[in-house]
Amino acid sequence: MTEAKAIFKKQILDTRKNRAVLIQFILFPIMTIVMSNAVKVDDMPEFFYLKLFGIMYMAMAPITSVSAIISEEKEKGTLRALMMSNVSPASYLIGVGLYDFFACFWGSMLMSLACGLTGEMWRGYMGVIMLGLPISIFLGAAIGIMAKDQMSATSLSVPIMCVFTFLPMMAQFNDTIAKVAKFFYTQQLYLALEDLNHVKIDTEGILIVLCNAVLILGFFILAFRKEGMNRE
């Protein structure tokens, strides 16, 4: 646990100066707050931007930031130094994963409170976000482990992130896409936020989210077994 705590602290120190990662955490909260306050259209559903951008944030920020953090450490050789100092792969991944979870948690909390969510609505919203964050973090970690350097991590993470992030938005405008999108955890979690007064996921939704989580965990285990954290 000491090692995981050290990695967590290291991430806090580093992100303050790492604009590429920092922007992942603050872009959507700022966009949500600005859009929610600046763009008012008649008949627009309540909390439209918060729900849409919140889900996009939950998918995009962890996938891109975790894969960027791990692949950069691999490329620069800092991961080797950590492993040699007896930081186990599990401690490292817990440190990075928890850091990312809390960063996104604070971002989601900020945007939801700034948009005026309170009480039961806020709890429901944050519950859904917290359910999706670990899935996205595992996906980002799997990509980071698979990639040899930052460049290959970006080329892997961008298309994957686009699929998970933009499907809920595109599904609103196209029925065919909606039929496909429903098989993704991001779409199911977006649907759960449809009525913030009664946040709920039906059985089919739960099964789809669980299937997504199992598949992504499998991909993560496969990547870890194949590449390891520090393999020659």
Next chain:
Amino acid sequence: MICVTDISKSFGSKKVLDDISFSVEDGEIFGLLGPSGAGKTTLIRILTGQLKFESGDAMVMGKRVSQLSGADKKSFGVMMDDFGLYERMSCYQNLRVFADIYGVDDQAIDTVLSEVDLEDAKKKPVNKLSKGMKERLRLARALLSRPKVLFLDEPTSGLDPQTANEIHEIIIKRKDAGTIIFLTTHNMTEAEKLCDHLVLLNEGKIVESGAPKEMCLRYDHQKSIEVQMKDGQMVELPMGRENAIETAEKIAAFLRDGKLSTIHSKEPNLETVFMELTGRKLEM
């Protein structure tokens, strides 16, 4: 103590280490001298438990490398070229990360920064440091846990002579404090200056071993001395027992006539020994 017995390692069909055996005593600076690709870094990776090997046995601090625990590894300091630094973070913050991992306090960071002469740069981001300063920071990181064994992979490679000398002084101080230093280098001057015991490695095989001075004397086939006269003329005189009186008389005559400027023995250096044994140069 480090003890390596008949270690062999291959990458695919290429054998990079072939039946390597040696031992390193406590408080000794042990050097692996060889050109690039000789297998020096592979051997460090094996001894630090980063790499598995096919056959043989390797013990560090009385334990097989395959059985080294996390706590054992924390008692090693490892400085390798591909162990990167956090470029955006300051020198202090870089060491802070590892101090948290090792469980050492802030005082240890300041001590080690002062040891490598980076006190003034402690708040400077690593990406603003010179190559020499980065190497010193890497060394500081390796020294942070007060290791019992220090593995240094080409610690002065590509550095200017002054920075290299500073690093040599730090290494000697640590040796005096009782640390085992395991050093790889392709720089014969560095090997001669620092190492108590040296192994010459070529294409994964040990070609010679011993104390640097002894090794050079062992290959002193010419056994001659070189005398420089005040007018710049160089005279080579045999040093064998059969020529002893004749050579001594000649030197005495040069001295009497006030012609002699300098006298040097002509034993080979490590480069010449390596060339004789392998037919190739060290600095590659």
